[in-house]
Amino acid sequence: MLRSPRPRRPVADLPPAAGAPTGQGLARSIRLFRLFLREQTEPDLFYSGLAADAADQLAGYTELAGRTVVDVGGGAGHFTAAFRSRGADCYLFEPDQAELLSRGSTPAGAIVADGYWLPVADGSADICFSSNVLEHVADPAGLIEEMIRATKPGGVIYLSFTNWYSPWGGHEMSPWHLLGAGFAARRYLRRYGREPKHALGRNLFRVHVGPILRLMRGRADIELLDALPRYYPRWCKVVLWVPVLRELATWNLLLIVRRTT
Numbered sequence: 001m002l003r004s005p006r007p008r009r010p011v012a013d014l015p016p017a018a019g020a021p022t023g024q025g026l027a028r029s030i031r032l033f034r035l036f037l038r039e040q041t042e043p044d045l046f047y048s049g050l051a052a053d054a055a056d057q058l059a060g061y062t063e064l065a066g067r068t069v070v071d072v073g074g075g076a077g078h079f080t081a082a083f084r085s086r087g088a089d090c091y092l093f094e095p096d097q098a099e100l101l102s103r104g105s106t107p108a109g110a111i112v113a114d115g116y117w118l119p120v121a122d123g124s125a126d127i128c129f130s131s132n133v134l135e136h137v138a139d140p141a142g143l144i145e146e147m148i149r150a151t152k153p154g155g156v157i158y159l160s161f162t163n164w165y166s167p168w169g170g171h172e173m174s175p176w177h178l179l180g181a182g183f184a185a186r187r188y189l190r191r192y193g194r195e196p197k198h199a200l201g202r203n204l205f206r207v208h209v210g211p212i213l214r215l216m217r218g219r220a221d222i223e224l225l226d227a228l229p230r231y232y233p234r235w236c237k238v239v240l241w242v243p244v245l246r247e248l249a250t251w252n253l254l255l256i257v258r259r260t261t
């Protein structure tokens, strides 16, 4: 439910604009949390801030300027814009035209394409990027396979997703999905008088931290450079060592991967 607008802190208090470095400590997490509170009322501000943060994170592992970046499921193009502002040649692939048009016009150079079948040659990307797409596909392993195919040996993959048992795993139905997806959907309909945007099994799928970590660690053609809860301070990565806790507390898993062969 939308609330009436309240006085807001100035934008200057929010995450630094694209191009400004951010740390990976508690202050960053607090900034991101405050940004999340503005997702519904100021989506552009929210997504631009998140995209700037992701670009900063990625820049900790690889050079961005002059690199070819493939943005898989890039939505309205905020992430592509953040990479371009750092000098990358970024290509946005997005299957949903409504998402592409959600800011009024299609982002420059965007291509309508499915992440399972990226229209790029093998090994053409220096960086293959996907933010919050994996939980929206029926075959996460297939999407990962395709991202690896598109990345050149030595290239880097940024893969992040909201896992099902995360407090936000049910998206707009959260946290009621933890009591069952059917219950959460019915509750949403009752409360808001409309169907939720996401339906389990149609455009939202149960993706878990443990199986994805095992899948990535089990592949011989990639090296897992880092695994961490995306929005938390770096030291919180210890959460990922604890099997049940990591499903409940990770919120959003970020994997940084290098393709080796």
Ligand SMILES: C[S@@+](CC[C@H](N)C(=O)[O-])C[C@H]1O[C@@H](n2cnc3c(N)ncnc32)[C@H](O)[C@@H]1O
Pocket: 047, 072, 073, 074, 075, 076, 079, 093, 094, 095, 096, 099, 113, 114, 115, 116, 130, 131, 132, 133, 136, 137
């Ligand atoms: C939650 S949005 C994330 C958008 C953007 N990456 C971000 O982080 O804000 C999920 C996106 O995944 C896209 N998507 C769903 N299925 C896909 C697929 N098979 N291949 C590529 N993208 C897909 C959706 O259209 C949508 O734009």
